[in-house]
Amino acid sequence: MSTGEPKPYHHGELRPALLHAASGIIREAGIDALSMRRLADRVGVSRTAPYHHFKDKNELLCAIAEMGFADQDRMIGALIEGIGTDDGARLFENWVHAYIRFAHDNPETYDLMYGKEIWKQGEPTAVLRQVSKASFRLWVELVGELQRQKVLPASPPALRTAQACWATLHGLARLLIDGVYVQPGDLDEIANTAVELLTQRACGRDVPGTSA
Amino acid sequence: MSTGEPKPYHHGELRPALLHAASGIIREAGIDALSMRRLADRVGVSRTAPYHHFKDKNELLCAIAEMGFADQDRMIGALIEGIGTDDGARLFENWVHAYIRFAHDNPETYDLMYGKEIWKQGEPTAVLRQVSKASFRLWVELVGELQRQKVLPASPPALRTAQACWATLHGLARLLIDGVYVQPGDLDEIANTAVELLTQRACGRDVPGTSA
DNA sequence: CTAGGTAACTTGACGCCGTCAAGATATGCT
DNA sequence: AGCATATCTTGACGGCGTCAAGTTACCTAG
Numbered sequence: 238m239s240t241g242e243p244k245p246y247h248h249g250e251l252r253p254a255l256l257h258a259a260s261g262i263i264r265e266a267g268i269d270a271l272s273m274r275r276l277a278d279r280v281g282v283s284r285t286a287p288y289h290h291f292k293d294k295n296e297l298l299c300a301i302a303e304m305g306f307a308d309q310d311r312m313i314g315a316l317i318e319g320i321g322t323d324d325g326a327r328l329f330e331n332w333v334h335a336y337i338r339f340a341h342d343n344p345e346t347y348d349l350m351y352g353k354e355i356w357k358q359g360e361p362t363a364v365l366r367q368v369s370k371a372s373f374r375l376w377v378e379l380v381g382e383l384q385r386q387k388v389l390p391a392s393p394p395a396l397r398t399a400q401a402c403w404a405t406l407h408g409l410a411r412l413l414i415d416g417v418y419v420q421p422g423d424l425d426e427i428a429n430t431a432v433e434l435l436t437q438r439a440c441g442r443d444v445p446g447t448s449a
Numbered sequence: 450m451s452t453g454e455p456k457p458y459h460h461g462e463l464r465p466a467l468l469h470a471a472s473g474i475i476r477e478a479g480i481d482a483l484s485m486r487r488l489a490d491r492v493g494v495s496r497t498a499p500y501h502h503f504k505d506k507n508e509l510l511c512a513i514a515e516m517g518f519a520d521q522d523r524m525i526g527a528l529i530e531g532i533g534t535d536d537g538a539r540l541f542e543n544w545v546h547a548y549i550r551f552a553h554d555n556p557e558t559y560d561l562m563y564g565k566e567i568w569k570q571g572e573p574t575a576v577l578r579q580v581s582k583a584s585f586r587l588w589v590e591l592v593g594e595l596q597r598q599k600v601l602p603a604s605p606p607a608l609r610t611a612q613a614c615w616a617t618l619h620g621l622a623r624l625l626i627d628g629v630y631v632q633p634g635d636l637d638e639i640a641n642t643a644v645e646l647l648t649q650r651a652c653g654r655d656v657p658g659t660s661a
Numbered sequence: 662c663t664a665g666g667t668a669a670c671t672t673g674a675c676g677c678c679g680t681c682a683a684g685a686t687a688t689g690c691t
Numbered sequence: 692a693g694c695a696t697a698t699c700t701t702g703a704c705g706g707c708g709t710c711a712a713g714t715t716a717c718c719t720a721g
Contacts, residue, residue: 267570390645407623
């Protein structure tokens with residue numbers, strides 16, 4: 238029974254129970270419906286019980302965001318495993334769509350992961366900072382590979398190119414999530430346009446394999 | 450004295466006074482510091498007085514966002530007037546930097562203009578919808594001109610290209626505002642990278658004026 | 662096996678928040 | 692002058708995050 242980790246004994250598993258319940262509330266009713274009091278109620282403990290496992294609400298949100306990064310990394314990992322890194326163009330295109338789909342499927346979590354609520358308004362946890370940095374490093378590495386395969390231009394270094402490309406993805410994701418200008422139905426097409434713009438296929442460059 | 454518009458007589462100019470005070474609070478202390486009660490206090494009226502000029506807080510925020518769009522349009526207008534539409538490449542580059550700078554200088558307003566608080570969580574006012582749509586249409590028209598000048602690829606129609614390009618701008622702005630990954634100092638460079646990516650200058654195309 | 666310490670949890674309270682209901686007040690129109 | 696109406700006020704409700712002080716259950720040292 239004892240897994241070595243420190244566990245609450247009164248409730249038994251309050252911390253994980255809180256995280257699970259919080260995810261449920263967010264999924265069902267949105268991030269605005271998540272309050273410490275409601276959460277405690279849902280789990281069946283008193284209003285302030287959660288404060289023994291999370292210093293404040295910000296820490297709880299950070300923990301949820303962490304789980305989001307874990308999910309995202311898992312998804313991206315599965316993508317790479319399924320496609321491989323040989324066909325960079327295909328990988329990039331799939332990456333973009335997968336990224337957008339993740340944001341679409343987990344809008345509230347995505348907002349926590351990359352939104353101001355944690356990053357500007359409150360302080361991100363040290364753990365969260367680390368997790369998100371690791372996630373971004375993965376992205377930079379992929380961009381480097383794409384540059385080597387000439388899917389992306391080689392001229393600005395990988396970091397800059399990764400930042401710029403990711404800004405595009407992030408922008409698309411936010412448009413979708415925040416419901417600004419773009420309807421969900423258009424998004425796949427817009428994502429394709431973005432891919433074309435970024436990979437310069439619309440530029441008149443020869444697609445590899447078609448040149449003499 | 451009477452301008453034809455309906456004016457409050459007790460306070461005299463409550464509505465504009467509220468908007469002005471709200472802008473002040475946002476500028477000085479951030480959007481989170483803006484509450485209806487505090488706002489009323491600042492103007493010197495009772496807690497519920499603002500509710501006679503704005504149905505609820507959402508409507509107040511929409512009105513502030515409207516002012517933001519007006520500011521942005523004014524800025525863009527000045528840009529076009531200063532540069533003209535002949536040198537599309539230069540206009541595009543300046544547009545991008547101006548857009549980012551606007552977001553940087555008015556982060557809270559930008560967030561209201563394009564954030565979920567109004568667009569998803571609450572309902573945007575009919576007026577706000579109209580204003581923002583007009584603003585976006587301006588952008589689509591500019592993109593069309595840039596396509597004609599071959600600064601941007603002609604293949605996806607203006608609307609799609611505009612959406613995709615704007616997503617990039619929006620993504621950059623959000624990274625800056627939300628404080629994710631990007632430091633303010635790097636932003637100009639990243640913006641340049643984005644411009645290069647989108648305008649395909651890194652692609653080997655001749656820059657207009659250098660070809661025979 | 663018991664005593665003490667500590668971690669987990671509860672109850673109560675404080676000061677915020679948005680906003681509704683009901684009353685007071687001043688204004689413009691007939 | 693009198694009435695309708697727009698403007699503003701006071702009071703109240705339920706919700707929020709979280710601090711302080713108390714209670715309970717467990718763990719460990721003697």
